Amino acid sequence: MSDSKKARILELTELLHQYSHAYYNLNTTSVPDAEYDELFDELVALEAAYPDFIQEHSPTQRVGAKPLDKFSQFEHTLPMLSLEKAKTEEELSQFNKRISESLDSESEITFCCEPKLDGVALSLHYQHGLLKRAVTRGDGFTGEDVTQNARTIKSVPLKLLGDEHPAMLEIRGEAYIPLSMFAQMNDRSGASGEKLFANPRNAASGSLRQLDAKIASCRPLSFSAYSVGDVEDTHTQLDQSSHYARLQQLQSMGLAVSPLLKKVKGISAVIAYCHDILKQRDQLGFEIDGVVIKVDSLAQQQALGFVARAPRWAIAFKFPAQEQLTTLLDVEFQVGRTGAITPVARLAPVEVGGVTVSNATLHNQDEINRLGIKIGDTVTVRRAGDVIPQIVAVLLERRPPQAHDIVFPAACPVCHSAVERVSGEAVARCSGGLFCPAQLKESIKHFVSRKAMDIDGLGDKLVEQLVDQQLVKTPADIYTLDMPALIGLERMAEKSALKLLNAIKSSSQTSLPRFIYALGIREVGEATALNLAQHFGSLPAIANATVEQLLAVNDVGNIVAEHLLSFFAEPHNQQVIADLQHVGINWPDITVQQASAQPLAGFTVVLTGTLSAMGRDDAKARLQQLGAKVSGSVSAKTYAVIAGDNAGSKLAKANDLNVPVWTEQQMLDLFNRNGVA
Ligand code: I6G
Numbered sequence: 001m002s003d004s005k006k007a008r009i010l011e012l013t014e015l016l017h018q019y020s021h022a023y024y025n026l027n028t029t030s031v032p033d034a035e036y037d038e039l040f041d042e043l044v045a046l047e048a049a050y051p052d053f054i055q056e057h058s059p060t061q062r063v064g065a066k067p068l069d070k071f072s073q074f075e076h077t078l079p080m081l082s083l084e085k086a087k088t089e090e091e092l093s094q095f096n097k098r099i100s101e102s103l104d105s106e107s108e109i110t111f112c113c114e115p116k117l118d119g120v121a122l123s124l125h126y127q128h129g130l131l132k133r134a135v136t137r138g139d140g141f142t143g144e145d146v147t148q149n150a151r152t153i154k155s156v157p158l159k160l161l162g163d164e165h166p167a168m169l170e171i172r173g174e175a176y177i178p179l180s181m182f183a184q185m186n187d188r189s190g191a192s193g194e195k196l197f198a199n200p201r202n203a204a205s206g207s208l209r210q211l212d213a214k215i216a217s218c219r220p221l222s223f224s225a226y227s228v229g230d231v232e233d234t235h236t237q238l239d240q241s242s243h244y245a246r247l248q249q250l251q252s253m254g255l256a257v258s259p260l261l262k263k264v265k266g267i268s269a270v271i272a273y274c275h276d277i278l279k280q281r282d283q284l285g286f287e288i289d290g291v292v293i294k295v296d297s298l299a300q301q302q303a304l305g306f307v308a309r310a311p312r313w314a315i316a317f318k319f320p321a322q323e324q325l326t327t328l329l330d331v332e333f334q335v336g337r338t339g340a341i342t343p344v345a346r347l348a349p350v351e352v353g354g355v356t357v358s359n360a361t362l363h364n365q366d367e368i369n370r371l372g373i374k375i376g377d378t379v380t381v382r383r384a385g386d387v388i389p390q391i392v393a394v395l396l397e398r399r400p401p402q403a404h405d406i407v408f409p410a411a412c413p414v415c416h417s418a419v420e421r422v423s424g425e426a427v428a429r430c431s432g433g434l435f436c437p438a439q440l441k442e443s444i445k446h447f448v449s450r451k452a453m454d455i456d457g458l459g460d461k462l463v464e465q466l467v468d469q470q471l472v473k474t475p476a477d478i479y480t481l482d483m484p485a486l487i488g489l490e491r492m493a494e495k496s497a498l499k500l501l502n503a504i505k506s507s508s509q510t511s512l513p514r515f516i517y518a519l520g521i522r523e524v525g526e527a528t529a530l531n532l533a534q535h536f537g538s539l540p541a542i543a544n545a546t547v548e549q550l551l552a553v554n555d556v557g558n559i560v561a562e563h564l565l566s567f568f569a570e571p572h573n574q575q576v577i578a579d580l581q582h583v584g585i586n587w588p589d590i591t592v593q594q595a596s597a598q599p600l601a602g603f604t605v606v607l608t609g610t611l612s613a614m615g616r617d618d619a620k621a622r623l624q625q626l627g628a629k630v631s632g633s634v635s636a637k638t639y640a641v642i643a644g645d646n647a648g649s650k651l652a653k654a655n656d657l658n659v660p661v662w663t664e665q666q667m668l669d670l671f672n673r674n675g676v677a
Contacts (some may be wrong), residue, residue: 007048007109009053016059020146024155024222025256030638032639036174045064048495056130057159064151069211071144077230080121080137080172081309083292083316089271092293095315096267102312108266110296112244113273114226116316118287119176119204122150123229126186127594129165131158136208140309145210146208150175155224161254166238170229171255177204178286179385181220196370199323199382200287225255226292227580243296253529259653260284263296273478274317280521281319281353282385285633290318300561319353324384325395326350328375331362331406333413338522341419343368344390352383360389364426365408372396376403396409414438434474434572441467443520447475451486451526453510453585456503457496465489475518476579483532508584512539513621519577522563529626530566531555537592539577543568598627599674603639606631606654609647611664619667622676642667 019036022028031039040059047054081228086092088635100109121137153175177185182200189196197203207219228246239245244263251257256505265605268468274291281288295301295313297662304312330346338490343362350357360381362368371394378398383389410419410426417432434440444463447578448455455478466472471485481504509520516539517529524532535553536542542564549652550561567573605628607616619642622631634641634653641654642648642662654661671677 001060005050006053009043009046009050009058010055012039012046013055013058016040016043017057017157018161020059020154021157021161023253025157025251025254026636031517040632050120057157057636058597059158062154062158063213063217067214068148070211073138073142074133074135074145075142076123076135076138076140077170079309080123080140080143080229081306081311082140082309083314084307084312085290086315086317089593092271092274092317093267095293096270099295099300099304099313102304105276105300109300110263110265111267111270111534112242112247112261112263112296113270113291114261115277115284115288116290117174117176118199118201118289119174119225119257120201120208122146122173122208122223124150124156124163124171124173124223124225126171127534128167129160129162129169131156144209148213149208149210149216150223152213153220153221153223154646155222155252156452157510159254161252165253166231166233168230168232169238170231171225171250172227172229173223173225175204175208175221175223176200176286177207177220178222178290180285185220187631190370198380199257199384215587222286223256223526225250225257239298241298243294243301244551245299246298259656276649278319281332283633287322287384288319289318289321292316313393320351320354322384323380323392324350324357325340325378326357326381328373328377328379328391330375333409335412335414335430335436335442337439337442337520339412339432339436339439340427341409341430343408347379347381352381355383357381357383357389360391362391362406365421365428366426368408369408374403374405376397376400411438437467440473444472444478445483447518448478448507449518452514453507454514455500455507456504457500462492462500474576474579476576476583479508479580479583479585498674508586510585510587512537512587512590515539516542516587519567519573521567524563527624528553528555528560530621534625538589543577587613593594598625599670600639601627603629604629604637606634606638606641607644608650609644611644613668622671623667625676626670626674 003517016039019031023540025129031234036629043058044060047058047060063134084095088097096109103109123135123137125133125135131151132147133145134147134156134423136146137164138144141368151158177200182203185203186196197206203219207216208219210219227243228250239249244261244580247257248262260277262273264270270293277288277291295304301311301313306312314607326347328345329341329348332346334342336342342417343364344362345362347358347360358420362373371391373391373394376399378395379391381394382392411417412419412430412432415430415432415436415438415626417430417436419428419429420431430436430439432439434443444467445460447453448458448463458478461675463472466489469489471481472478481501483497483501484494512533513530516524516532517526531554532542536545547561547565550556550564551558600623600664605623607619607630611619625628631638634650634657634673636657636659638654640660640662641650642664643651644664651661668677
């Protein structure tokens with residue numbers, strides 16, 4: 001009896017181990033979540049009844065028993081060195097020259113390149129394939145034993161895949177937190193009043209150095225392996241010739257390695273790789289601070305050896321830093337489309353991540369309080385991903401005596417209406433509505449924008465003039481503009497006025513999703529507008545829907561439903577819609593599609609390259625109409641990548657991951673077959 005239980009425990013342990021490797025390291029799903037959970041629960045129950053049979057690498061054993069008082073120190077068998085750094089192409093070429101001369105090599109050197117993750121270096125010790133210890137880099141000679149925490153990282157295998165393993169295998173790599181997870185983690189911390197982490201690296205370091213592994217287990221750490229350290233007794237011979245081949249071996253043992261790892265020949269190819277990674281930097285989904293370049297041949301590595309504390313065969317090409325120090329000169333308050341008042345920091349201009357930054361958002365009063373920031377302070381400004389610059393820290397020790405408090409205005413800085421703050425909400429709002437010129441301008445800018453009514457040539461400056469001169473007081477006024485009105489505006493010649501009038505006219509024939517989006521209902525973005533249009537088919541059906549009916553729409557929750565109800569109940573908004581229809585805005589109603597008639601329902605597709613038959617936004621809208629989720633990044637879970645002309649890294653990644661690639665024509669055929677052409 002107990003034999004069969006033991007066999008089942010072993011079977012479940014192996015099965016869950018494989019599934020988890022596929023999910024966390026290969027980005028593929030081998031079983032539905034519900035089935036994984038069921039098997040996991042079965043294993044928990046069996047282990048509770050037969051604790052003697054619990055395997056050290058059981059997925060139930062990731063979180064250790066009790067918190068530690070402090071970490072013990074561990075001396076690295078081989079020191080964890082640092083890397084020489086290069087900031088320019090010239091320095092990379094010098095590196096190449098140095099090693100070519102030292103190797104007395106006439107032919108081009110083969111290098112192995114990968115992005116340099118901005119996390120925390122971590123050394124994993126596997127004995128006969130089982131994870132026994134994890135140690136931080138520390139000072140390079142002695143680190144801290146963080147085994148309890150490293151065991152909670154899902155992409156760290158507790159047991160290596162395969163049957164035969166060296167008695168001891170040390171794997172080195174980087175523990176890091178992906179950007180999306182970092183944002184979620186800080187959102188949660190902010191909501192519960194906890195301290196926020198300034199950046200993903202601090203978050204990774206803080207998480208790895210938690211004394212309570214239960215807390216660490218809730219932190220979204222990942223691990224990516226980049227080299228082999230100490231190895232003892234190897235039956236299973238590790239590749240002895242190439243660094244790249246070794247990393248592939250690590251991958252087959254169940255470790256994640258960089259998906260962007262590339263073997264290239266010659267320094268020009270290295271430089272091209274660095275340019276390519278720098279271009280992709282904001283879209284990678286994790287923070288990097290450069291590229292690491294290593295001589296691929298292990299024999300050449302050995303011949304080159306080490307200088308001081310760094311290998312001679314490797315170099316880190318550093319990218320521009322994404323954080324810099326600067327001074328807060330002043331704070332201005334901007335009024336948005338919905339009346340939200342946002343404090344905007346005016347900064348002494350500074351280069352961050354290759355771009356000059358002179359403004360950063362301070363979000364709201366809570367953020368000002370949290371940072372404890374004053375005008376005159378020295379601050380750390382951060383610009384990462386495609387997120388707007390943020391102030392992440394104040395250097396209190398550098399506060400000048402004349403630093404002074406930021407005073408939030410009691411009245412709207414534009415229309416002087418009262419500022420209201422709903423209890424429980426962080427945002428303060430101007431109560432002026434469309435009486436407030438700032439809100440009116442922002443509403444009109446949104447209404448005419450590309451994804452809304454798409455009026456070409458009606459840019460921000462022009463909208464501001466039209467509102468300032470009271471030519472536009474409501475969106476419908478745009479459609480009654482005429483030549484004499486336009487000609488009176490700054491920098492508006494007859495030719496451009498005529499062009500604008502034509503653009504205004506052609507925008508009046510629109511689509512229901514565009515019109516709903518253009519109305520600027522709070523929390524109703526492009527995707528929600530599309531979902532509403534597809535679900536209800538017509539504007540009256542949306543305007544008259546009950547809360548229950550609204551909640552049945554994809555992506556519509558209580559808050560969005562409330563905003564929709566109050567928008568359509570407001571007589572002023574009803575009048576705006578009636579006026580717009582009166583001046584000729586029209587759109588065809590939509591035939592409501594059943595979910596089952598959506599051939600791409602539940603699938604994620606990625607558009608890349610230049611399309612010739614239609615713009616990317618139009619293709620995206622049609623794909624969404626067919627049920628697809630359109631994503632900006634390719635993973636093994638992507639259903640298809642649609643590649644237009646000059647497709648680059650996303651196409652390459654799709655090929656690497658065996659994700660199907662469709663031509664633009666295949667996409668158009670699908671549109672035709674499904675009546676969304
Ligand atoms: O600090 C490091 C980051 C990434 C490294 C490293 C690396 O490879 C991708 N490789 C070595 C050899 C060293 N530090 C010493």
